[in-house]
Amino acid sequence: MPLLTLRESQIMKIHYLTGIGALFFVAIHILFRLIMPFGQSLEYENVVANYNNVYYVILLELMLIFISIHGFNGLRVILLELKQTPWWESIITILVLAAMIGVIAYGTRTIIIGSGL
Amino acid sequence: MDLKSGDNDNSEINPSGKVRIDDGREGLKGWLNPTRYGWERVSYWLQRLTGVGLLIYFIGHVYETSSLVNGIDAWNSMLELTQTTGGHIFLMLVIGASTFHTVNGIRLIFTESGIGLGKPGRPDYPYDATSLNYKQKSGIWVAIILAIIAMLYGGMVMFGDAS
Amino acid sequence: MTETLSYDIIIVGSGLAGLRAAITAASKYKMLKIAVLSKVQVMRSHSVSAEGGTAAVLYDNEGDNIESHIYDTIKGSDFLADQDVAERLVNWIPREIIQLDRWGMPWSRRENGRIDQRKFGGYSFPRATYAQDKVGFYEMQTLYDTCLKFDNISFFNEWFCTSILHDGNDFQGFTCIEMKSGNFVKVIAPAGIICTGGAGRIYSFSTYAYSSTPDGLDMAYRAGMALKDMEFVQFHPTGILPSGILITEGARGEGGYLINSEGERFMKNYAREKLELAPRDVVSRSMITEIQAGRGFKHITGVDCLKLDLTHLGEERIKEKLAGIREIGIKFSGIDVINEPIEVRPVCHYMMGGIHSNLDGATEFNGLWVAGEASCNSTHGANRLGANSTSECLVWGAITGDLAANYAVKKKNVSKHIDEMQFLREEKRIYDGIFRGSGDVNPYEIRKTLTDTMDEKAYVYRNESDLIDGLKKIRSLKLLSWKHIDDQAKEYNTNFINVMEIDSMLRVAEVVLLGAINRRESRGAHSRIDYPNRDDNNFLKHTLAYYNSGDKEPRMEWHPVIFTRYAPVERKY
Amino acid sequence: MSEETSRIKLRVFRTNYNKSDSPYFDEFDVSVKRWTTVLDALLDAKCYSDSSLGIRYSCRMASCGSCGMKINGKPRLACYTKISELNDQTIVCEPLPNFPRIRDLVTDFTQFFAHHKKIEPYIQNKDVSTEVTEKDELTEYKQTPEEVDNYLQFSYCIKCGLCYSACPTVATDSKFPGPQALSQAYRYLADNRDDGGSTRFKIIDERHGIWRCHFAGSCSNVCPKGVDPALGIQLLKGHLMGVSKHDKKVASMRTKDE
Ligand SMILES: Cc1cc2nc3c(=O)[nH]c(=O)nc-3n(C[C@H](O)[C@H](O)[C@H](O)COP(=O)(O)OP(=O)(O)OC[C@H]3O[C@@H](n4cnc5c(N)ncnc54)[C@H](O)[C@@H]3O)c2cc1C
Ligand code: HEM
Ligand code: SF4
Ligand code: F3S
Ligand code: FES
Numbered sequence A: 001m002p003l004l005t006l007r008e009s010q011i012m013k014i015h016y017l018t019g020i021g022a023l024f025f026v027a028i029h030i031l032f033r034l035i036m037p038f039g040q041s042l043e044y045e046n047v048v049a050n051y052n053n054v055y056y057v058i059l060l061e062l063m064l065i066f067i068s069i070h071g072f073n074g075l076r077v078i079l080l081e082l083k084q085t086p087w088w089e090s091i092i093t094i095l096v097l098a099a100m101i102g103v104i105a106y107g108t109r110t111i112i113i114g115s116g117l
Numbered sequence B: 001m002d003l004k005s006g007d008n009d010n011s012e013i014n015p016s017g018k019v020r021i022d023d024g025r026e027g028l029k030g031w032l033n034p035t036r037y038g039w040e041r042v043s044y045w046l047q048r049l050t051g052v053g054l055l056i057y058f059i060g061h062v063y064e065t066s067s068l069v070n071g072i073d074a075w076n077s078m079l080e081l082t083q084t085t086g087g088h089i090f091l092m093l094v095i096g097a098s099t100f101h102t103v104n105g106i107r108l109i110f111t112e113s114g115i116g117l118g119k120p121g122r123p124d125y126p127y128d129a130t131s132l133n134y135k136q137k138s139g140i141w142v143a144i145i146l147a148i149i150a151m152l153y154g155g156m157v158m159f160g161d162a163s
Numbered sequence C: 001m002t003e004t005l006s007y008d009i010i011i012v013g014s015g016l017a018g019l020r021a022a023i024t025a026a027s028k029y030k031m032l033k034i035a036v037l038s039k040v041q042v043m044r045s046h047s048v049s050a051e052g053g054t055a056a057v058l059y060d061n062e063g064d065n066i067e068s069h070i071y072d073t074i075k076g077s078d079f080l081a082d083q084d085v086a087e088r089l090v091n092w093i094p095r096e097i098i099q100l101d102r103w104g105m106p107w108s109r110r111e112n113g114r115i116d117q118r119k120f121g122g123y124s125f126p127r128a129t130y131a132q133d134k135v136g137f138y139e140m141q142t143l144y145d146t147c148l149k150f151d152n153i154s155f156f157n158e159w160f161c162t163s164i165l166h167d168g169n170d171f172q173g174f175t176c177i178e179m180k181s182g183n184f185v186k187v188i189a190p191a192g193i194i195c196t197g198g199a200g201r202i203y204s205f206s207t208y209a210y211s212s213t214p215d216g217l218d219m220a221y222r223a224g225m226a227l228k229d230m231e232f233v234q235f236h237p238t239g240i241l242p243s244g245i246l247i248t249e250g251a252r253g254e255g256g257y258l259i260n261s262e263g264e265r266f267m268k269n270y271a272r273e274k275l276e277l278a279p280r281d282v283v284s285r286s287m288i289t290e291i292q293a294g295r296g297f298k299h300i301t302g303v304d305c306l307k308l309d310l311t312h313l314g315e316e317r318i319k320e321k322l323a324g325i326r327e328i329g330i331k332f333s334g335i336d337v338i339n340e341p342i343e344v345r346p347v348c349h350y351m352m353g354g355i356h357s358n359l360d361g362a363t364e365f366n367g368l369w370v371a372g373e374a375s376c377n378s379t380h381g382a383n384r385l386g387a388n389s390t391s392e393c394l395v396w397g398a399i400t401g402d403l404a405a406n407y408a409v410k411k412k413n414v415s416k417h418i419d420e421m422q423f424l425r426e427e428k429r430i431y432d433g434i435f436r437g438s439g440d441v442n443p444y445e446i447r448k449t450l451t452d453t454m455d456e457k458a459y460v461y462r463n464e465s466d467l468i469d470g471l472k473k474i475r476s477l478k479l480l481s482w483k484h485i486d487d488q489a490k491e492y493n494t495n496f497i498n499v500m501e502i503d504s505m506l507r508v509a510e511v512v513l514l515g516a517i518n519r520r521e522s523r524g525a526h527s528r529i530d531y532p533n534r535d536d537n538n539f540l541k542h543t544l545a546y547y548n549s550g551d552k553e554p555r556m557e558w559h560p561v562i563f564t565r566y567a568p569v570e571r572k573y
Numbered sequence D: 001m002s003e004e005t006s007r008i009k010l011r012v013f014r015t016n017y018n019k020s021d022s023p024y025f026d027e028f029d030v031s032v033k034r035w036t037t038v039l040d041a042l043l044d045a046k047c048y049s050d051s052s053l054g055i056r057y058s059c060r061m062a063s064c065g066s067c068g069m070k071i072n073g074k075p076r077l078a079c080y081t082k083i084s085e086l087n088d089q090t091i092v093c094e095p096l097p098n099f100p101r102i103r104d105l106v107t108d109f110t111q112f113f114a115h116h117k118k119i120e121p122y123i124q125n126k127d128v129s130t131e132v133t134e135k136d137e138l139t140e141y142k143q144t145p146e147e148v149d150n151y152l153q154f155s156y157c158i159k160c161g162l163c164y165s166a167c168p169t170v171a172t173d174s175k176f177p178g179p180q181a182l183s184q185a186y187r188y189l190a191d192n193r194d195d196g197g198s199t200r201f202k203i204i205d206e207r208h209g210i211w212r213c214h215f216a217g218s219c220s221n222v223c224p225k226g227v228d229p230a231l232g233i234q235l236l237k238g239h240l241m242g243v244s245k246h247d248k249k250v251a252s253m254r255t256k257d258e
Helices: A008-035 A044-051 A054-082 A086-116 B039-070 B072-082 B085-111 B134-162 C016-028 C066-076 C083-102 C135-147 C215-222 C280-292 C315-321 C323-333 C388-411 C420-435 C443-457 C464-479 C494-518 D038-048 D110-118 D145-155 D162-166 D168-172 D178-190 D197-204 D218-222 D229-241
Strands: C003-006 C009-012 C034-038 C153-157 C159-166 C171-178 C183-188 C191-194 C233-240 C257-259 C304-309 C342-351 C354-356 C368-370 C541-546 C555-560 D006-014 D024-032 D068-071 D074-077 D090-094 D101-103
Touching (some): A008 A054, A008 B085, A044 A054, A044 B039, A044 B072, A054 B039, A054 D168, B039 B134, C009 C016, C009 C171, C016 C135, C016 C153, C034 C159, C083 C135, C083 C388, C135 C388, C159 C183, C171 C420, C215 C354, C215 C494, C233 C280, C233 C323, C280 C342, C315 C323, C323 C342, C443 C494, C443 D038, C464 C494, C494 C541, C494 C555, D006 D038, D024 D038, D068 D162, D074 D162, D074 D218, D110 D178, D162 D178, D178 D229, D197 D229, D218 D229
Parallel strands (some): C003 C183, C009 C191, D006 D090
Antiparallel strands (some): C159 C171, C171 C183, C233 C342, C257 C304, C541 C555, D006 D024, D068 D090
16 A cells, blocks of 8 residues: 555655645635625525536545545544554554545545536 | 563663563553643644544534535535534634644644754753744744634624524 | 573673773674673763763874873872873873764864863863763763664663672672562673772762762672772862762863852962862862861851852853853752852762772683773872773773673683582572561661761871771671661562662771771872871882671782882972 | 751652552651752652662762652652752652553663664764774864754753653654654764764654654653753654755864874
8 A cells, every 4th residue: 555655754744735735725615605694605505506616626626635634644643653553553544544535535426416416 | 561572672681570560651641631741732732632623523524515415405404503502612613623723733834844943052051942932832822812713703703693 | 590691791880981891892793792781770870970071182283292191190199000001091092082082972172173172180281071061971872872883782771780700710700680570690701891880979978879889899809809999089179068969170170269268269378380270189188178277168058168169260161161060050059150159078089999900900800800990900099180080981991891802702612610509609698698687777877877987087188096986887887787678579679789788888988997097198089197198118009908708807918009100209289 | 057947748659560559659758958859858768767669869960860750740850859949848759651660669761772772873974984993093073063062952861761751642652762762863963973864764754753743842841951852853854854954064084184
């Protein structure tokens, strides 16, 4: 698995970059929300309308990926520090990766279906 | 605490050391000891806590938005969950957490790249660690203060909206 | 229960001398297995406390020379040094300084990148090589870190050696207690080096670490080796009150003054030329004379003292070069030396005596060497110059390490037969005699009385009646029933170790006092009010003390001094 | 003139796991003066109240690193902590957290030393032989006082283990080298006589290596010697991140007639 052969410093570079990236996208995401009054922004029609905007969809997808990578790597770090048996370490690496892919896939499904409506 | 012989090397030898000793590691309690060692320790602890909190929220959020595909009713029923007082408080926490985590995260990205810590030099008694300098401490305070402001602002918007 | 561990070389003591020896031996022959045993963990040895410097000739081009260092050492020793040994020290030590630099020692530097040196007492040139004021500490760190490079060095941390195994001629090994488990183990090897350091804890007011007790010396003494020149105990002029922690001579080397209660730099009355930088015996005597003449201060604890004034050196200089003593002053005496003179008093600091050895550090047993402060190869004679001791540790560490390695390689495949009886005898001595002993006197009271007696009766100035009183006192202590251990647990039993240390302190203190009684003259650090002059006709010779079993009085002998260059002259500074 | 004495309570953690599993606290009444340190008080209790008290100590001047323990909730050196500065009538002494406990206040340093050894803490230099031989010119490296100051601070470390016991990562991660070892890696990186930087980077840049430090700063907070391990560690990370430049010039040797 490629993640296993990455040096820890490379993983942390990714962690920081995805953190900064997430910051960037979340900022835009929130700006989008703030254009409209809070109550309205989350109405179904508005949301669906947003999903038809290609740029917004790309933004959402990237945000999804970045935050997932950042967040699940963070979780991996915490779990690694908890217990140090080879078994535990490989299990959590696999589980965290799987969960990450799962969340990304699930979110992507929403985005695809949402934008395809 | 068992050491494999490879770890032990020759640093210290206790060939007949068949003594029972206690592991002594503090375990999770060691993490949850945020106040005794100064602000940096508080920051460490909050960054962790907010990180995990945000991750949980994020997963929930991805799940929440997925109701989009099931049509307007499903979406609205999801949305209602957040329109309660409890939901508002939860969202306030998320806002606070993300503000703190972001601001402090940016600070950490700098410090963990060795920026803003000062230079090593001959320490003079009484020793004050240069890395625990004012800049760093203010960074933490700023993150906490901003988080509180963001929470209050978010609360005002949400509760103001609901009434 | 008896376990046997077999190595090629055993080094007892992980101070400067021990670590230096280990590195030489380990790098010379990779196939030798070297054990470094110590009753403390590696970086906890007393050597980490050494502060001021290591003497070496580095700047021939600026007027320093080997000859002058040799002469200063011999003159400092009040001509009791073996001159060939002093020559060896001085010729060798520059190499050690460079070697330490290669290994990463943070020597203080000059602007041009060369190693800096400072003034020290008794030298005619500034030749104390220094690294701030933590020289011993940095040297230890450098050596320890370098040791980690060698996989054939094994550290036995917190192993307490109790005796030497031998067959009367050849060294065979040591018996030890592994403190963590409390097991009694023998460690055998064809070659051994004793580097157990000084024994200054036989005094109460002492700069030494608590671990500097004479058990290493006692071990050799009981095995039949001689203790040489034990009456020469150095009192360092500047120990702070109340703890006795040292203010390095470097403080005076950097320009500090000693002042009396009249605000006078009194050293001008005693050593016209060198003033505060006269050798330590001279300065300490002058201080006591001042105090006795009523020109001392009273410390808050009620003890007489004088003051060391550094205030004129300026903040920057002190912070840069004397950071450690500033810290010590603030922490342990409540005085910031930048602003205020600090109270000091002569304090037990070094033992010139030790296990009798020759130019090569060899002892009376084949295969056994001794290096560092535990040895007395007579480099320092009757008085050591400051900064010459770490030099000695490094030089003889290297020499004995080398010789032991050669010897061990030759003997590697010779089968060894060890007489089990010796081991059993030792086991009986310490377990039946001490561990399971009984008594009603608190051994720690004995220690307190012993060290206070030494402080009182064998301090800077001595006289016959005091010394005899002291000896009587110590012999009476021996007779009390104090040999018992309250703590009967096996694991990490410091009570047991303490009592064994006290046992050795009593024996060695007796030797110190006897030597002092026998030497009816004043020479170097040994200064008798009743015999105020040096007596070269009768006493230009070393004292040897041999153990007599059954705790009878030691057998005292004399041993000639070796002269190669300089005839004794009057010593003036 | 005489000194004021007062009495305080000393609560000491006691245990011997070979005898019983449950630790307990012993209380001693000791009289203290202005200069009495916690070590003095403990030794007083050991000598005159309960000689079975297990404690490790040697230099009593904060240079050997033996006497680290948790005093009133924080890791400190017993010989370096005056009772008067604690401002408390009860002094609680416990063994250092995060170290295996042998007995009473004595902890096991085996793993701590092993971590230190693992980062190869010695000068490595391809160009200059580290061993001086008979034929050697006997010249030193040229290193200016400023260059010494780059690493000197990290050489102050007395290996007392206080930082190790304060670090939250160490509390759970047994493979994490800990602040002491990592700051020594920086010490050698900053020393311009050494060019073993890349070897050491490889050693510390692994799963349980330097990145498990999250700048909790507790190490620097408790270090009695001003080493500031947190600083060294973050600077090392800067190098691994590629933010700080590897522009160290390895020192040259002085020539014989310089
Ligand atoms: C405060 C102070 C400052 C000094 N400053 C200077 C200075 O500036 N310049 C200078 O040249 N000299 C100085 N000296 C003197 C110098 O430090 C010592 O002479 C030197 O460090 C002794 O080193 P060593 O290796 O012989 O022994 P030590 O460092 O004393 O080591 C002895 C070792 O033997 C071990 N040991 C002892 N007994 C046993 C046993 N029974 N079983 C197992 N192990 C045992 C101990 O654990 C220890 O590891 C100073 C001394 C003091 C007290
Ligand atoms: C928005 C900008 C963000 C920035 C700048 C940021 C930055 C950081 C940084 C620098 C760390 C490393 C802390 C350390 O190693 O000491 C970190 C950890 C972490 N982050 Fe973020 N982060 C951001 C958003 C998020 C989000 C949205 C999540 C949730 C999904 C998240 C989850 C985590 C987790 C779980 C950790 C691990 C905590 C730890 O190791 O202590 N982060 N973050
Ligand atoms: S860095 Fe400081 S606290 Fe840590 S071991 Fe070294 S001296 Fe002790
Ligand atoms: S306390 Fe630990 S987390 Fe890092 S800054 Fe120090 S090593
Ligand atoms: S006894 Fe040496 S550091 Fe405290």
